[in-house]
Amino acid sequence: MLKLLFAGTPDVAVPSLKAFAADPRFEVAAVLTRPDAPTGRGRKLKPSPVKAAALELGIPVIDAKPRDPGFLDTLKSLDVDIAAVIAYGNILPADVLDAVPLGWYNLHFSNLPAWRGAAPVQRAIWAGDATTGADVFKVGVGLDDGPVIATMSVELTGRETSGELLDRLAEEGAPMYVDxxxxxxxxxxxxxxxxxxxxxxxxxxxxxxxRIDFTKPLEEIDRQIRACTPHPGAWCALHAGGDAGDAEPLTLHILRAQPADPQNPNTPTSLEPGELKTGKRNVWVGTGTTPLELTEVKVQGKKAMRAADWARGARLASGARLA
Known part of the structure; x- marks a missing residue:
């Protein structure tokens, strides 16, 4: 049985933690994660998803930073054989890497050497890649450049958001990681x-x-929205038009959108970039090429809504536009 240290922080790391904890080939000696962070309007401290999962599993948690005094001693006292790190959020210095006999191994959500770095899934979607995947590699002092020991690939549908794709790769990559x-x-x-x-x-x-630039081609804007969903969230400024034309623009988040359906007889054939047109069940906005249909939106500080419902409530005036 291998004694393992697991390092991770967000939701996408939880499936791998649970997979290691359930596998009889491993003993998860401890979980390393980032400290509790203030969240919400009350700014109350909240544990990371990985910490919450570790506590449910009865696994000890360490939230000290790798460069903190005494961290190396704590690590050595665990006497682990190997370490798994996924979306941890802190850089591991060379002495920390060297302190684990079999080394540290990362589950990275791309097929390396493509998309090394912090946002591989988001960048793959934004670039319009046809495929992506997940690799397990040995961590060194370079940026995601270590040797690969396992790989999987998936085809993209061209409609998934980065959140949906991350969830898929996290679930499908976990068994590969353990093996x-x-x-x-x-x-x-x-x-x-x-x-x-x-x-x-x-x-x-x-x-x-x-921030969306509606002078860009439809395909690029569509990929941007999906890449930025749910984080950091694609957005634009809403200029209300009419008598409110001089009012301060509102921030509008675009949560869901799709290329306008040319078979729908109500779809406008052309709109100026940022120009809005509404129907009973649809909201369209012009781009640098063909219109984009908005399906779910959220005004800053308000709840998410179907775009058509929002448009009816907003009572958009002639000349309303997004920029």
């Missing part, structure tokens, strides 16, 4: 170096990156 680390313990793992070229970086998507 891969078991092979490391058995000495049968095959280490495949990543190519020296052909890599791409998946830089974190900022709130400003998520």
């Amino acid at each position: 891969a680390l078991a092979r490391v313990g058995e000495g049968t793992a095959v280490y495949t170096p990543q190519p020296a070229d052909g890599f791409t970086y998946a830089h974190k998507i900022t709130v400003e990156d998520a």
Whole structure:
């Protein structure tokens, strides 16, 4: 039985933690996660999803940072054989990496060397990739450049959001992750170096990156919305038009959208970029090419709504637009 340290923080790491905890080939000695963080309007401290899962499983939790004084001593006292790290959120220094005999192994949500970095799923969707996947690799001091010991690939439908794709990869990747680390313990793992070229970086998507430019082509805007859903959330400014034309624009989050259906007789044939048109059951907005249909939206500070319901309640005036 391999004694394992599991490091992770968000929801996407939970399926892997549960898979390791349920597998008789492993003993999860402890979970390493980020400290409780303030959330919500009350700013109350809330444990990370991984910490909550670990406590339910009865696994000890460590929330010290890897560079904190005494962390290395704590790690050595666990006497683990191997470590799994997935979406942990802190950099592991060389002495911490070296303190685990069989090494640290990461489940990364792309097929390396494509999309190394913080937002591989989001960038794959935004780029319009036909396929993506998940790899298990040995962690070193470089950025996601270690040798790969397991890989899986999936085809993209062209309609999934980054949240949906992350959930899928997290669930399907967990059994592969467990089996891969078991092979490391058995000495049968095959280490495949990543190519020296052909890599791409998946830089974190900022709130400003998520602002929609409606002069862009429909296909690019559609991919952007899906890539930014649920985080950080695609958004734009709503200019109400009419008598409210000089009012401060509202922030409108686009939660769901799709290319306008050309078979629908009510679909406008053309709209100026950002121009809004509403029907009884539809809301369309112009792009740099063909219209986009909005299906779910959220005004800043309000609840999410079907776009048609929002438009009726908003009573949009002539000249209303998004920018």
